[in-house]
Amino acid sequence: MTHPFPNPAIAPMQRQQVRDGLLLTAERWQRAHDYQRKRQNLHYQSINQPGIVCGLGVRVIPAPEEVAAQYRDNRWVQIQPGIAIDLEGNPIVVPHPINFRIATELKDSEPVTVYLVAQYRDPDQLGGSPDCEVVKETFRIDERSRPPERSEVELCRVLLRSSQQELLRTPADIFFPGYGDLDLRYRRQAQARPQGLVQIAEINSDDEDCNRNFFNFTYLLRAVEDIYPSLKGAETVDRVTWDGDIYPYELIYLTGNQGLSLNNHQFSKLSSYLNSGGTLLVDAPAESTELIQSVQTIAQHLQTPLKSLQEARRDHPLRIKPFLFSALPIIDGSRIQLLSGGGIILAIGNLGGLWGLDEELQRSRSDIRTAQELGINILHFAWKRKQAIDLQSERTLLRE
Numbered sequence: 001m002t003h004p005f006p007n008p009a010i011a012p013m014q015r016q017q018v019r020d021g022l023l024l025t026a027e028r029w030q031r032a033h034d035y036q037r038k039r040q041n042l043h044y045q046s047i048n049q050p051g052i053v054c055g056l057g058v059r060v061i062p063a064p065e066e067v068a069a070q071y072r073d074n075r076w077v078q079i080q081p082g083i084a085i086d087l088e089g090n091p092i093v094v095p096h097p098i099n100f101r102i103a104t105e106l107k108d109s110e111p112v113t114v115y116l117v118a119q120y121r122d123p124d125q126l127g128g129s130p131d132c133e134v135v136k137e138t139f140r141i142d143e144r145s146r147p148p149e150r151s152e153v154e155l156c157r158v159l160l161r162s163s164q165q166e167l168l169r170t171p172a173d174i175f176f177p178g179y180g181d182l183d184l185r186y187r188r189q190a191q192a193r194p195q196g197l198v199q200i201a202e203i204n205s206d207d208e209d210c211n212r213n214f215f216n217f218t219y220l221l222r223a224v225e226d227i228y229p230s231l232k233g234a235e236t237v238d239r240v241t242w243d244g245d246i247y248p249y250e251l252i253y254l255t256g257n258q259g260l261s262l263n264n265h266q267f268s269k270l271s272s273y274l275n276s277g278g279t280l281l282v283d284a285p286a287e288s289t290e291l292i293q294s295v296q297t298i299a300q301h302l303q304t305p306l307k308s309l310q311e312a313r314r315d316h317p318l319r320i321k322p323f324l325f326s327a328l329p330i331i332d333g334s335r336i337q338l339l340s341g342g343g344i345i346l347a348i349g350n351l352g353g354l355w356g357l358d359e360e361l362q363r364s365r366s367d368i369r370t371a372q373e374l375g376i377n378i379l380h381f382a383w384k385r386k387q388a389i390d391l392q393s394e395r396t397l398l399r400e
Contacts, residue, residue, distance in 0.1 A: 004052070005049045005087070005193055005194075005197075005219065006041050006087075006190060007045075007046070007149075008041075008045045008136075009198075009212070011149065011243070012185065013035065013038060013039065013042075013097060014031075014035065014089055015031075015034065015035040016028055016032040017031070017228070023363060024360070027185055029175075034038065036382075040089065041088055041089030041090065042089070043091035044085065044327050045087065045088060047192065047193055048085070048089075048190060048191065048192060048193050049188070049190065049191060049192070049193040049194070050084070050085055050086050050087045050153060050188065050190060051084065051085065051153065051187070051188035051189045051190035051191065052083075052084045052155075052187055052188065052189055052190060053082070053083040053084060053085060053100055053189075053190045054082050054083055054085065054116065055080050055081050055094070056079060056080060056082030056084060056094060056155055057079070057080040057082070058077050058078070058080070058116065058155050058156040058182055058183075058184065059076060059077060059078050059080070059170065059182070060076070060077055060168045060169060060170050060182060061076050061077060061078045061099065062076065063075075063076050063101075063394060064076070064099055064122065067101075067365050068366065070225055071101060072091065072167055073101075073167070073276070074167045075101050075102045075103070075116055075167050075168060076100070076101050076102075076168070077099075077101075077102065077116070077156075077182070078097050078098065078100070078167065079094060079097065079098040079100060079116075079118075079141060079155060080094075080097055081094050081095055081097060082094055083116055084153040084190065085153075086119070086120050086151055086152070086153055087150050087151060088120075088151070089138070090120035090122075091120070092118050092119070092120045092139045092153060093137070093139070094118065097140055100116070100141055100143075102114055102116075102160075102168065103143065103157070104143060104145055104166070106160055106161065106162040107162075108162065109161075109162055110161075110162060111159050111161040111179065111252060112159070112160050112161075113145070113147075113157055113158070113159050113160075114143050114144070114145060114157065114158050114159075114160060115143065115144040115146070115147065115148055115154055115156075115157045116141070116142075116143055116154070116156050116157065116158075117141070117142050117143075117144060117149075117152035117153060117154055117155060118139055118140070118153045118155055118213045118366075119138055119139060119141075119147045119151055119152045119153070120144065120151070121136075121137075121138045121139055121140050122132060122137070123135040123136060123137055123138060125197055128346055132175065137287020141155075142263050144282070148353045149191035149278070153188070154186060154187055155187065156182050156183060156184050156186065157183045157186060158180065158181065158182055158183060158334075159177075159178075159179055159181075159183070159226065160179065160180060161179050161180075163367050166285055167180050168180055168182065169181050170182060170199075171183070173274065173342075179214060191229075192229065194225075194229060194230055194231055195230045195231065196230070196232070196235075196383040196387065197232050197234060197383075198229055198231065198232070198233050198249060198250045198251060198379045198382055198383045199234045199236040199238075199241040199249045199250055199251075200217065200221075200233065200234060200237050200238070200250070200252070200253060200379075201237065201239065201246065201249045201251075201252050201253070202214055202217070202237055202239050202240070202250045202252070202253045202254070203210075203239075203240060203241065203252055203253065203254040204240065204241050205241070205242075205254075205256065205258070205299075206240045206258075207256035207257060207258040208256075209255065209257050210255060210256040211239075211254045211256070211288045212213070212255055212256070212350075212352075212353075213253075213255055213283060213350075213352030213353060213354060213355070213356070214237065216352045216353065216354075216355040216356030217253065217352065217355065218237065218356075219355050219356040219357065219372075220233070220352075220355040220356075220375045220379075221233030221234070221235075221237070222373055223372045223376075224376055224379065226374065227373065227376060228322055228323075228376050228380070230322075231376065231379060231380055231383060233323075233379060236366065237253075240252070242262065242269065242270070242298070243265075243266065243268040246269070246278065247276065247278070249278065250277075250278065250279060250379075250382045250383055250386045251278070251279045251280075251281055251378070251379065251382040252273075252278065252279070252281070253281045253283065253352075254281070254282045255282070255283040255284065255285075255350075255352060256281065256284075256288070257285065257288045257290070257291060257292060258286075258290060258292060259290035259293065259294035260291060260294040260295055260298060261294065261310060262298065267298070267301070270298070270302075271302055274304075274342055274343035276389065276393075277342075277385055277386035277387075277388070277389035277390055278343060278382075278386065279343050279344075279345065279378075279381065279382035279384070279385055280343060280344045280345070281345045281347065281378060282295045282344070282345070282346045282347070282350045283347045283350060283351050284346065284347065284348050284349075284350070285348075285350040286334055286349050286350070288289070290345065295346050296339075296346070298342055298344075299344050299346075300352045302342055303341070303342075304341040304342025304344065305341055305344055306339035306340060306341040306344060307340065307341055308337060308339050309325075309328070309338050309339075309340075310337065312340070316340075316378050317377070317380070317381050317384065318345070318378065318381050319377075319385075321377060321380055322376065322377065322380055323374070323376065324378055325373075325374065325375040328374065329351070329354060329367055329369070329370040329371045329374060330367065331349055331350060331351070331353055331354050331367070332350075334349055334388070335349070336349040336351050336371075336374070337349060337350065338374075343378045344351075345377075345378060345381070350373065351371060351374065352375075354367060354368055354370075354371030354372075355368070355371055355372055355375055
């Protein structure tokens with residue numbers, strides 16, 4: 001999986017060496033200024049993530065009177081002045097309102113998502129007049145029928161369908177826009193860059209309950225960025241099997257009721273995955289005796305028997321980082337149990353059942369928040385474990 005905020009390229013920086021009598025040429029002057037630009041971009045990209053700084057609102061407008069008659073339709077928006085910063089640290093400055101027409105043609109019956117994006121344009125690459133003494137850094141506004149590229153900053157999106165007569169509208173409910181409504185929910189704000197990204201996959205099996213908490217994991221990942229901004233969960237939770245590729249993931253998640261039965265190849269693969277820094281989280285309901293016992297047996301065979309938090313050191317990271325736990329959360333009247341060893345974490349009591357929505361609105365906010373904080377401790381543990389093992393191996397930590 002591609003990291004949404006890749007690290008800067010690791011390359012030595014070169015600056016102009018200045019001495020008395022040095023002849024000031026255009027090349028040397030340019031080199032000196034390029035060094036400052038690259039240093040600034042390197043600094044921003046290292047500790048921040050791209051996004052909108054201010055402004056750049058988008059609103060529906062009537063077609064401007066000065067455009068040709070064939071373009072006077074309900075496809076016009078106006079982008080307000082504002083500032084954004086792209087992935088490489090380049091500033092995108094829109095100094096005045098921009099009228100823009102959505103031109104995507106709807107040929108099929110299937111709805112199409114159109115993305116409105118802004119992109120930095122380097123004047124040195126635009127082939128301007130060499131005689132001009134001052135060049136202006138500029139930008140480009142585009143529409144896309146695919147998700148934005150890394151170098152692009154999303155301003156809004158809109159879901160269009162061919163049967164729609166009035167194409168663009170201001171949404172009646174900004175949190176739940178419909179067809180043709182401007183959707184600003186996915187705009188990313190420029191802010192501090194998370195220290196780590198946790199990539200997660202759920203194990204699929206013939207156990208009918210193996211997907212019981214799949215959507216709850218999504219709620220946990222949404223909560224991570226707000227509760228603990230230094231960590232970020234991947235945008236999606238993938239589904240894999242024991243015979244699939246499990247190595248790209250810091251954490252693989254398994255739940256259900258049946259005992260965990262691995263053949264020799266799968267057992268060897270799990271051992272290799274754990275030794276390479278991966279973490280296996282088994283989230284077992286309290287009554288799932290077969291699953292609990294089988295995981296403990298596998299841990300014994302791996303020579304890393306599971307110990308409860310009560311048996312572990314008081315400063316065990318699952319207990320104190322980033323959130324301190326003096327007691328584990330309670331679900332359906334029973335307290336969650338947490339055991340770990342050698343990269344395997346066994347949660348007894350269906351911890352994932354507390355991460356998402358309770359349709360009956362019976363569970364307290366404090367119980368849900370406590371369970372989410374414990375989930376974040378688990379994600380943090382998985383990330384730090386993978387990072388530490390990678391730093392001691394030949395594998396590079398940087399993921400482009």
